[in-house]
Amino acid sequence: MSAEADGLDIPVVWSEDCLLHEPGGEVWLGVQDAGTEVPERATVILRALRDAGAPVLPASRHAIADLHSVHHPDLVAHLASIWADWEAGGYVSEYGRDRVVPYVFPTAAMLAGLPARVPAATHGRVGLYCYDTMTLIGPGSWEAIRAAADAALTAAELIATGYTATYALCRPPGHHAGPDGYGGSCYLNNAALAAEALRQAGASRVAVIDIDAHHGNGTQAVFYARPDVYYGSVHVDPGAGWFPHYMGFAAERGSGPGAGANRNLPVAPGTGDDRWLAAVARLCQDVQRHGAEAIVLSLGTDAAIADPESPLQVTAAGYRAAGELIGGLGPVTAVQEGGYHLPTLGEYVLATLAGLQSGQAAP
Ligand code: SP5
Numbered sequence: 111m112s113a114e115a116d117g118l119d120i121p122v123v124w125s126e127d128c129l130l131h132e133p134g135g136e137v138w139l140g141v142q143d144a145g146t147e148v149p150e151r152a153t154v155i156l157r158a159l160r161d162a163g164a165p166v167l168p169a170s171r172h173a174i175a176d177l178h179s180v181h182h183p184d185l186v187a188h189l190a191s192i193w194a195d196w197e198a199g200g201y202v203s204e205y206g207r208d209r210v211v212p213y214v215f216p217t218a219a220m221l222a223g224l225p226a227r228v229p230a231a232t233h234g235r236v237g238l239y240c241y242d243t244m245t246l247i248g249p250g251s252w253e254a255i256r257a258a259a260d261a262a263l264t265a266a267e268l269i270a271t272g273y274t275a276t277y278a279l280c281r282p283p284g285h286h287a288g289p290d291g292y293g294g295s296c297y298l299n300n301a302a303l304a305a306e307a308l309r310q311a312g313a314s315r316v317a318v319i320d321i322d323a324h325h326g327n328g329t330q331a332v333f334y335a336r337p338d339v340y341y342g343s344v345h346v347d348p349g350a351g352w353f354p355h356y357m358g359f360a361a362e363r364g365s366g367p368g369a370g371a372n373r374n375l376p377v378a379p380g381t382g383d384d385r386w387l388a389a390v391a392r393l394c395q396d397v398q399r400h401g402a403e404a405i406v407l408s409l410g411t412d413a414a415i416a417d418p419e420s421p422l423q424v425t426a427a428g429y430r431a432a433g434e435l436i437g438g439l440g441p442v443t444a445v446q447e448g449g450y451h452l453p454t455l456g457e458y459v460l461a462t463l464a465g466l467q468s469g470q471a472a473p
């Protein structure tokens with residue numbers, strides 16, 4: 111049975127609030143560029159999945175406390191309030207800064223062993239939580255950030271009601287956001303929240319498989335010392351010069367009780383279907399060995415040939431094949447991460463979900 115012929119049954123969990131985040135670009139190397147993490151990403155994906163027959167379900171509102179399963183309450187409170195503080199501080203009206211962007215970061219090199227204090231000035235404080243200059247906050251950002259987290263939590267909770275696959279159309283994405291910091295166009299870690307929700311719904315072991323073109327440093331950080339949630343990622347090699355630069359190397363295998371439950375498979379720029387799918391298959395073997403009862407798929411489609419943010423060369427057929435492999439592992443909650451080439455984005459997401467459906471239908 112093919113989803114292309116017979117329709118996609120996987121529910122799409124969605125909130126219109128995800129369109130309210132308008133980062134207005136990214137500051138890269140000191141210059142503000144247009145940026146690629148735009149609201150139209152979500153509308154083209156939604157259109158493609160609706161056209162394929164997928165049912166669309168509303169994201170249900172969750173308590174702020176539910177976000178603390180993954181994130182420090184101070185980060186959540188900061189994200190919820192920083193835009194109001196920024197406006198009240200005159201950064202827009204007096205200084206012409208129409209988005210929140212930090213300029214000082216409390217790196218280890220600056221602190222020299224001292225603890226990071228919470229700065230008195232709002233423009234100092236923003237660097238305590240944000241680790242780059244590409245992840246801007248504007249007037250509607252918090253509503254979208256919260257709605258994306260709601261979508262991921264709802265999609266995970268639907269698994270307990272009998273769905274074997276669900277999809278959260280999250281925007282902004284999440285896998286670069288860690289327990290107490292954000293960056294890489296991500297604010298809250300939607301996939302990690304979904305994994306925690308699956309644990310709380312009774313799965314004793316959960317696996318996150320991350321096929322976004324970039325390493326999900328935030329998800330890795332959340333689960334690095336834990337044996338109950340496996341994290342495995344195939345991504346463009348940070349050692350070859352790619353974001354997130356500081357993490358995502360093969361030697362990172364987990365720590366303490368989590369030793370062995372983290373796997374990074376960096377691939378060279380230019381990697382296409384064959385070597386990328388071999389890495390996905392290796393992650394699937396890991397997941398079977400780990401004994402996960404539920405899977406979260408961090409579904410970034412920026413490994414696509416035409417994507418402007420990565421040098422990988424994976425076809426839509428490659429993503430479909432990845433979906434088939436992952437669908438064979440058990441119940442899957444797919445969570446949207448990156449993917450920036452608007453003309454092909456919908457086709458790639460649909461191909462992956464069709465693969466998941468087909469992999470789950472196979473005997
Ligand atoms: C969720 C996700 O995919 N985040 C990726 C963030 C990676 N951003 C790196 C941006 C580097 C500067 N962008 C230059 C674009 C040139 N086309």
Ligand code: ZN
Nearest residue numbers: 322323324448
């Ligand atoms: Zn990415």
